[in-house]
Amino acid sequence: MTRKPLVAGNWKMNKTTAEATDLAQQLSYRVDQAYEGVDILVCPPFTDLRSVYVTLDFDKSRIAMGAQNVYFEESGAYTGEISPVMLKEIGCSYCIVGHSERRGLFNETNDDINHKVRALQSHGITPLLCVGESLQIRQQRNALEFISDELRACLLGNPVAAADDLVVAYEPIWAIGTGHTATPEQAQDVCGQIREDLANIYSPEIAEQVRILYGGSMNEGNAALFAACPDIDGGLIGGASLDANKFMPIVDCFR
Ligand code: PEP
16 A cells, blocks of 8 residues: 655744744645645644644645644643643644653653553544654664564554554654764664564554654755655654745655
8 A cells, every 4th residue: 555655844842923823824835736645744832733723724724733742631630731632622633742852851751652642542633653762772783672662662552443543753862953864774674663563563454554754854855765765654854844945845755
């Protein structure tokens, strides 16, 4: 089967509401019917979700919107947290979970992420689950085993029955925001193994449907190399997603 590529922008803690609206407008203006072959997603900060949604909706844009994090409870005394119910209502169809910055800076565990994946799935929001190894683990040649363990722990008990129930992003921690990308061979090795793991956890049919992205210093100069890899179905883009002139050439490589 052919999987439709997905190129996602993780805006992280960048863009005021005015700046986010401006970027959403620029992207929406450029994404015409020529982009039907690729899904495009933007993940702004929580405070920008409403304005970005209104902008994209007004333009009847094909660009989807996602959040960068979620809490797994539906409501209650969880000061500072945002629930899947709230994300759904504001127009999010995806949500990033398990990003290495959340794991590293905010001590998120595989168990937390497992709960978040389940909570999102039960509200019809596609989890974009990030996995990836540190430089130390890569140098010890344990990357494949580490990523298999991480993937299994985050997915344990969480059913995936259709392509929209899950997207996985392989993001080597040493490549995020550093300008050092994995080689296409390294990225393909890991993404191929993620697909095998998904076949074992779910079924070969589901593994064929789930999209697996590469993320880590992807830019317009290297995106085509990743797009040519059989198990890489798109990109999760950080820095280069903050500028339409840098993001759209990456999208072009996948369409
Ligand atoms: C990311 O944070 O998900 C990411 C891939 O960042 P960058 O593209 O800046 O490396």
